[in-house]
Amino acid sequence: MNDLLIAAAAGLIGGSMNAIAGGGSFVTLPALVTAGVPALNANATSTVALVPSALASAYAYRKHFSGFERVSMRAMALVSVVGGAGGALLLLSTPQRLFDAILPFLLLIGALAFTFGRRAGEALRARVHIGPRALLACQFLLGVYGGYFGGAVGIMMLATWSLLTNANLSAMQASRNLLNAAMNATAATLFIVGGLIYWPHMLAMLAAAIVGGYGAAHLATRLDPSKARMAVVTLIWIITVAFFWKAFA
Numbered sequence: 001m002n003d004l005l006i007a008a009a010a011g012l013i014g015g016s017m018n019a020i021a022g023g024g025s026f027v028t029l030p031a032l033v034t035a036g037v038p039a040l041n042a043n044a045t046s047t048v049a050l051v052p053s054a055l056a057s058a059y060a061y062r063k064h065f066s067g068f069e070r071v072s073m074r075a076m077a078l079v080s081v082v083g084g085a086g087g088a089l090l091l092l093s094t095p096q097r098l099f100d101a102i103l104p105f106l107l108l109i110g111a112l113a114f115t116f117g118r119r120a121g122e123a124l125r126a127r128v129h130i131g132p133r134a135l136l137a138c139q140f141l142l143g144v145y146g147g148y149f150g151g152a153v154g155i156m157m158l159a160t161w162s163l164l165t166n167a168n169l170s171a172m173q174a175s176r177n178l179l180n181a182a183m184n185a186t187a188a189t190l191f192i193v194g195g196l197i198y199w200p201h202m203l204a205m206l207a208a209a210i211v212g213g214y215g216a217a218h219l220a221t222r223l224d225p226s227k228a229r230m231a232v233v234t235l236i237w238i239i240t241v242a243f244f245w246k247a248f249a
Helices: 002-020 025-034 037-062 073-092 094-128 132-147 153-164 169-193 199-222 225-248
Strands: none
Touching: 002 025, 002 037, 002 199, 025 037, 025 073, 025 094, 025 225, 037 073, 037 094, 037 169, 037 199, 073 132, 073 169, 094 153, 094 225, 132 153, 132 169, 153 169, 199 225
16 A cells, blocks of 8 residues: 555656656656566556656647647658557567666756757757758657657657757747647557556556646646746756665665
8 A cells, every 4th residue: 555655656746747847767767666566567556657647738738739840740750650569569578687776867858858958959059050851860769768768858859850850849848839749649558468467556656646737737826837847857857876886675
């Protein structure tokens, strides 16, 4: 019962984080590990638990989807799904011990992307412009990352699109929600078929994430976005450092 309470509490926090600034998987995955779920299964279970909130966000932005400079949203969704499937299959073939070893580094990559990704994309774009033909290839690689781990993949998409396209932020936010949902739903389906899910933990986390996401969506309109993001960044780095400490202490 204590393990399920940990999963539910993490779902509540993770769903709230996703609604406000993103990064919910940085709480849900470590919480499942703390609750005794093996890291690889925790990654898969966390992904499945957060899919409904991702789909709800995508639906909320449904009127704002648009393509990118000669690249249609249908093509972007297709490569996201294919990449997400590839990442999920890669996770299914990863030994548990190997995933335990690389998890701190995956968290570090996600933490760096969440903290600096958008500014890095803007800085690169001021100096370099890469043609739109690279967009689908980059999106496929983002899909693979999203299907395999997914921490801060939304921020990575925004940073990549800032470099490769001229899309405005509002259009990118809508597209990010749709494509994030596409890759996560694809990966979640394969994780379920592959038997990686700890169902009691997943259901407790899923229900709490829906409650947290719904409540935070209303709260977000009254929060200072910069302060909310700073709080999320701080929590992400605390969790990342804790995993490195546990792995190498």
